[in-house]
Amino acid sequence: MNGAxxxxxxxxxxxxxxxxxxxxxxxxxxWVAGGVHNPxxxxxxxxxLLGLVLSFLHVxxxxxxxxxxxxxxxxxxxRQVMVTREALRYSYVIFVPCSLVVMFTAAVAANHDWHxxxxxxxxxxxxxxxxxxxxxLAWREKVV
Amino acid sequence: MKSRKIYxxxxxxxxERDLSRQHLADLVGVNYQTIGYLEREEYNPSLDLAFRIADxxxxxxxxxxxxxxxxPLSDVLRDQLEKKGD
Numbered sequence: 001m002n003g004a005x006x007x008x009x010x011x012x013x014x015x016x017x018x019x020x021x022x023x024x025x026x027x028x029x030x031w032v033a034g035g036v037h038n039p040x041x042x043x044x045x046x047x048x049l050l051g052l053v054l055s056f057l058h059v060x061x062x063x064x065x066x067x068x069x070x071x072x073x074x075x076x077x078x079r080q081v082m083v084t085r086e087a088l089r090y091s092y093v094i095f096v097p098c099s100l101v102v103m104f105t106a107a108v109a110a111n112h113d114w115h116x117x118x119x120x121x122x123x124x125x126x127x128x129x130x131x132x133x134x135x136x137l138a139w140r141e142k143v144v
Numbered sequence: 145m146k147s148r149k150i151y152x153x154x155x156x157x158x159x160e161r162d163l164s165r166q167h168l169a170d171l172v173g174v175n176y177q178t179i180g181y182l183e184r185e186e187y188n189p190s191l192d193l194a195f196r197i198a199d200x201x202x203x204x205x206x207x208x209x210x211x212x213x214x215x216p217l218s219d220v221l222r223d224q225l226e227k228k229g230d
Contacts, residue, residue, distance in 0.1 A: 076175075077173070077174035077175050077178050078174070078178075078190050078193060079174070079175070079177075079178040079187050080175060080178070142186070143180060143181075144177075
């Protein structure tokens with residue numbers, strides 16, 4: 001597999017991973033948390049979970065990007081330090097607005113007594129904060 | 145500040161010495177992928193790394209790295225022969 005194909009595949013998995021996370025949250029808070037427990041919602045959540053896990057395994061774990069973005073600086077060489085630092089900078093730029101939107105939504109929901117702020121929302125944010133640097137590297141780097 | 149592209153002859157010297165990327169990477173203390181990035185001129189090394197690579201080849205750093213596109217070594221040798229012949 002050449003580098004371009006590999007990057008295209010990686011980008012596809014990054015999109016799948018983030019889309020799975022987004023739809024998982026939307027379906028959960030749209031249907032399940034609202035008290036609607038139909039088999040379609042549960043099935044869709046399972047499909048999203050499957051997409052999330054498979055794309056995570058393929059693009060974050062198998063490529064070694066997880067260990068790269070979570071390694072100590074002294075275990076990285078100068079290029080790896082540079083690319084991970086850049087990925088963290090982009091992650092911050094993406095994560096902060098996402099968090100603000102989520103917090104704003106949660107605040108509005110609390111004002112209307114919707115009480116949607118349970119463990120799934122912070123878990124999603126926590127997951128996002130951990131995979132974003134690796135996802136950015138998977139998206140940008142020619143070879144990983 | 146946008147940095148200039150640094151050209152190099154790492155691949156030529158590495159092949160001449162029959163070194164793998166992994167072996168060269170171990171000798172200079174970087175990941176083998178970083179050697180690939182250097183050879184494709186997609187990453188500019190620090191001054192320290194440039195000197196370490198030149199040391200491994202036992203050559204002056206200006207023979208390995210340049211801010212201008214590097215001539216093939218065969219052309220350099222031919223030019224030197226022609227100068228001697230003049």
